[in-house]
Amino acid sequence: MAALRYALLYSDESAEALYEDGVRLLLSPCGTEFVYETSEPRAHPLQTPHRSRHRTEFATSSCLDRVLQVLDFRNKFSGCPFIPLSILPPEKTVSHLSEISGVTWPRLEDNEFVGGLEGGGVKVSSLDGNANLYMSALKKEFLVEFLCQLSCKTPALNPESQSQDLLPHPLRYGERIPETGNKIPSSKGRSGSKYSSSVIQVMDDLRFAKHGFRYSWLVQRFSVSCCPAEFYYPMSVALRFLNRSSENEPRDGDTPTGSETTGEPENFREGAGSVLPKALPLTCRRTHLHRWNFCNPGMSSTFSMPLKVAVCGDVTYRFFFDGAGCVEIYPGDGSVFVSDGSCLGKYFKHQFLNEGTKLTEERTYMASDLPPDKPRAVYSVRALITQAVRFLEMSCKAKLSLNRLSDTCCWKPGVDTEHVGLPELLEQSFIPGKGRFAVYSDNVVLVNYLDGVTLHTVWNFAHFNKHEKGQVKGPINISPHLKNGFGWCQLNFPDGAAKVVQLESPGDYSSYIKAVIAWCVQIDDTARKRTVAPLGKENWSVEAELQKIQRFQFLVQNSTAVKCRDLSSVPVRSRRDENALREISCEMNIQSVLQKTSKAIQDIDLLLSSRK
The missing domain is CATH 3.30.1120.30 (POLO box domain)
Structure with missing residues (x-):
């Protein structure tokens, strides 16, 4: 098999891969179908390559290795994996007598399940050993390895209930997975087609699955800035363990809890459970939503959708437009380039671990003014950032296109299969x-x-x-x-x-x-x-306020002090007369102010009535 030139994962989780021998493979968002494209070595550039569309579970030996490679790439970065039994090697499958739907994560103080690694990272294992989380010392990315049940056929259910049943629902903090012991679930009351790929043979008399449920160890990569809900608790445990190790804090019982120091939940002392992601079914009910990009692979600006992940050799590019709003580059040496916030694609921060001091160092690069390459460098910083900016521009161009079909996906819930709603x-x-x-x-x-x-x-x-x-x-x-x-x-x-x-x-x-x-x-x-602030519970109106002002004006106008308007003509002969005139002028100023306020309130009332 030829070497992989690049692999792309789009925002709808459809994948595309191009090999050095010109073979191109396109995978649907759900993974159930793929298009295999081959071209002759001496063919004309305008000649249409040979394309064939296949079901993934029925892939032949001519393209099986490539399909497994692209499928593994998709499952590593996708929210819901697709794992067909028919094309998996036998050594990658595991049989269990009980169904594994979730795991319980340990407490922060459980040294048996939470421990450090040689490179300064941390490993968090579930209590039953069915899931493990690995995080490096940079605290930017983590790996999750867990047992995932293989894809199976679906019964005749409504599409909405089917999609809702496929998506994982995380448990709340402190909530544990209900223990079922070693009881084997009964096969009665279940659809035989639903479990046809996971249960090999069922004995009706003993209600016993001969080979149990089929699982496979699945490895997924997630960014700390965009963590799914089902793995948020173990990620928080790993982060707190690394922070505690870097600060050289004691791990005794006198250490303050997370809620006393950083406001973290109390279940760091109790543990929590989470539901593991479920694999998508073997068949897709919405194959008409599968879109294939048949553009020339030599063109560099033909992205039909925004990118989610791009792998070029040992370098991995990750783009987050909807969640954290950042771009991450992993060169493969353990370091990471990050561009986030309002400087998306303008500035990149290079974070790496100093081998001597074991501390995290940081350097900032400007995309428009990159330094020259070093002679004996492992990789070119200029080439990495330039390629990331190029991917970002092409993704932005696809995201800013007026194609409304980019918001649809065949396996996500809430998809309108009849039409795509237009904005207002x-x-x-x-x-x-x-x-x-x-x-x-x-x-x-x-x-x-x-x-x-x-x-x-x-x-x-x-x-x-x-x-x-x-x-x-x-x-x-x-x-x-x-x-x-x-x-x-x-x-x-x-x-x-x-x-x-x-x-x-x-x-x-x-x-x-x-x-x-x-x-x-x-x-x-x-x-x-x-934007008008909400009024109180009392019934406030402009007319009532005007009536109050009119009453006050009537009292002022009929007072004895205001009636003496001719006092200004009287010669001032004493200090007492001057004080009296000041009082009269103050009363007249109050009257003028009240008249202006009354006129302003009338204008406001007229404006409000015209808007109704």
């Missing part, structure tokens, strides 16, 4: 000399300039398009940590060319970028001013 137009305005500006319910901003240029971006509004609780009304797929929303925009020119530009570094396109930023800030500021 919320605000639209025409600025003379600029063009037409519009914003939609998913916070997508579209601008049509007068010179024919079109701009498309996503803006993170603070007040516009918000519920009363501060939540976005429409669906939005950006990270809340990114400043000004997505941080990138796409410019489409009249000649058909397109360019992805950073909002903070517009360059020659500053006139377009400044116009859209000013308009977004303006409508967000207008929405902030329109």
